[in-house]
Amino acid sequence: MHRTFFRTLSLLSSRGQGTLLRRYFDWWHRRPDPWNMGTDAYEQGKYAATLAQLPDHPYRRILEVGCSEGVFTELLVKAYPDAHITGVDISERALRRARERVAEAADRTMLLSADLLTFTTEHRYDLVFCSETLYYLGRRDRLRLASARLTGLLAPGGVLVLVHPWPEARRLHHFVDSGRAVSRIGELVETSAHRPFSVSVYQAPGRREGSAGF
Numbered sequence: 001m002h003r004t005f006f007r008t009l010s011l012l013s014s015r016g017q018g019t020l021l022r023r024y025f026d027w028w029h030r031r032p033d034p035w036n037m038g039t040d041a042y043e044q045g046k047y048a049a050t051l052a053q054l055p056d057h058p059y060r061r062i063l064e065v066g067c068s069e070g071v072f073t074e075l076l077v078k079a080y081p082d083a084h085i086t087g088v089d090i091s092e093r094a095l096r097r098a099r100e101r102v103a104e105a106a107d108r109t110m111l112l113s114a115d116l117l118t119f120t121t122e123h124r125y126d127l128v129f130c131s132e133t134l135y136y137l138g139r140r141d142r143l144r145l146a147s148a149r150l151t152g153l154l155a156p157g158g159v160l161v162l163v164h165p166w167p168e169a170r171r172l173h174h175f176v177d178s179g180r181a182v183s184r185i186g187e188l189v190e191t192s193a194h195r196p197f198s199v200s201v202y203q204a205p206g207r208r209e210g211s212a213g214f
């Protein structure tokens with residue numbers, strides 16, 4: 001039912017889909033932490049497993065797409081004290097809470113209201129996350145577009161991390177897996193959890209820049 005609803009929304013134009021998703025997720029965030037991301041042991045375990053999958057690099061410019069209220073953003077702020085971190089979400093209401101959550105790191109965080117399907121920026125990132133978000137995009141061409149957007153945001157040598165329920169992740173990560181923009185360098189499939197999930201890690205070709213310039 002859930003998936004059918006989002007698939008139906010994706011029959012609209014990208015713009016129409018974005019408008020309705022924005023309203024839907026603002027409504028969904030009418031109460032704080034609607035998915036209990038900040039308190040649920042399963043979610044906390046998933047975040048820890050995700051961070052543990054990352055290649056050990058001094059990431060300087062990080063992007064989190066679908067950051068919601070910033071629970072994982074706050075972990076990134078702590079894990080990478082020298083990084084500048086951008087969070088993007090379609091819900092302005094979620095972002096207001098995310099800004100409060102990372103207020104102590106306001107000088108190196110930026111939280112932007114945008115739709116993954118239309119988000120553009122002049123920046124390229126050496127670490128890009130997208131977790132528990134791609135299943136809202138609906139039909140295949142939207143997923144293909146979102147996958148291209150995500151890989152297009154990577155700097156040379158940049159790392160992309162996708163985290164979604166398993167085995168649905170096979171479908172959700174398909175266009176990244178089958179394209180040439182990145183290579184998969186790691187995958188964790190956690191099947192022992194009560195909701196199995198996959199953490200897929202990819203790297204763009206090219207040499208990573210040194211820390212200067214980020």
Ligand SMILES: C[S@@+](CC[C@H](N)C(=O)[O-])C[C@H]1O[C@@H](n2cnc3c(N)ncnc32)[C@H](O)[C@@H]1O
Nearest residue numbers: 025066067068089090091115116131132133136
């Ligand atoms: C289930 S939450 C996941 C939050 C976070 N990534 C995590 O794993 O803790 C999904 C978030 O994706 C956002 N979202 C959904 N569709 C989006 C889109 N097209 N562009 C940007 N954000 C979107 C929603 O507003 C929501 O905050």
